[in-house]
Amino acid sequence: MKYLLKYSAALLLLALLVSGCREEPNYPNEPTIAFDRVDQYTYTKNRITFDSLVVVVDFTDGDGNLGLRRTPTGNSDPDFQPPFDQSSxxxxxxxxxxxxxxxxIYVPYPFPVASLNLNGRxxxxxxxxxxxxxxxxxRYTLTNFSNDIFDPRDTVRFEIYIYDRALNKSNVVYSDDVVLFQGE
Known part of the structure; x- marks a missing residue:
């Protein structure tokens, strides 16, 4: 029993040391994404049926320069200066x-105005x-898919990619099929 207590403390210390030596993964500096899922929420308001879709992608990035602020922190916020200004x-x-x-086959959705899109920050x-x-x-939320614009049971998918702040483009992934107005 005396040896059990003596060696168990040493084994516990060794286990703690080994678990603390986990090596950081080595990812490339360009972001990499993988499609995970689309969460679909269907609801009705004023006799119009809507879908809210949450597109979920997994990512890795070696240098961590992902994301842009959604609102400026001042006039010189780098997330709103070229090349990230509104006209870029x-x-x-x-x-x-x-x-x-x-x-x-899949075809690009013909938005009624060419400048309309689902892109964001x-x-x-x-x-x-x-x-x-x-x-x-x-987790990227897309709202207001409505049955006054889309036909019930239309099948859609999303072509998805991201950019980091060094303007490195990720790989392109495609979502699974989404049948609109079926997520109840």
Whole structure:
């Protein structure tokens, strides 16, 4: 019994030391994403049926420079200066191109105004500007898909990619099919 207590303390200390030596993963500096899922919420308001879709992608990034602030912190906020100013193609960092299934193929959804899209910004994922490995998930909410615009049972999917603050583009992924107005 005396030896059991003596050696168990040493084994416990060794286990704590080994578990504390976990090596940081080594990811490339370009973001990488993988489609996870689409959460679908269907509701009716004033006799119009709506879908709210939450697109979830998993990500990794080797230097942690993901995200842009959604509102400026001042006139010189770097997240709103070129190349991230409003007239730039890099103003948004999350791109979700809507595709609708026609027969057995997908075609880009024809928005009534060419400048309309589902792109947007996700916030900074690191609190400072130091390089750090990041991994996790981004949950991006798309609202107001309504049955006065889409036909019930339309099947859609999303072509998704992101940019980091160094303007590195991630890989492109596609969501699973989403049959509109079925998520009750």
């Amino acid at each position: 193609p890099y103003f948004n960092n999350f791109f979700a191109n809507l595709q609708i299934k026609r027969g057995s 996700f916030p900074r994922l690191s609190t400072d500007d130091q390089d750090e490995t990041l991994e996790g998930e981004i």
